Amino acid sequence: MRGELKFFAGVAIGVGIGLATDNLGLGIGIGIAIGAALSQTKKEKKSTKSDSSEEDVVIDLNQMNRRKRKAKSDVED
Numbered sequence: 001m002r003g004e005l006k007f008f009a010g011v012a013i014g015v016g017i018g019l020a021t022d023n024l025g026l027g028i029g030i031g032i033a034i035g036a037a038l039s040q041t042k043k044e045k046k047s048t049k050s051d052s053s054e055e056d057v058v059i060d061l062n063q064m065n066r067r068k069r070k071a072k073s074d075v076e077d
Contacts, residue, residue, distance in 0.1 A: 003039035010035025 011031035018027015 006038035007035035010038045 011028070013034055014027045014029070014031015015024070017030055018024040021027065
């Protein structure tokens with residue numbers, strides 16, 4: 001519902017511009033563009049919790065390094 005209100009507000013602004021410039025067609029076109037832009041804007045949600053924390057990544061990298069060293073020592077033996 002709010003997106004539609006923003007769209008029609010943009011169209012109203014465009015009609016006002018069209019009336020002021022004596023070119024209603026151009027004003028309606030500008031209004032549709034403004035209305036579409038206004039209705040498409042959304043608030044970005046900030047994630048407070050990520051899938052993996054920085055500590056998890058460090059632990060995973062350490063485990064990978066240990067596995068590589070173990071595999072390398074197994075090959076040398």
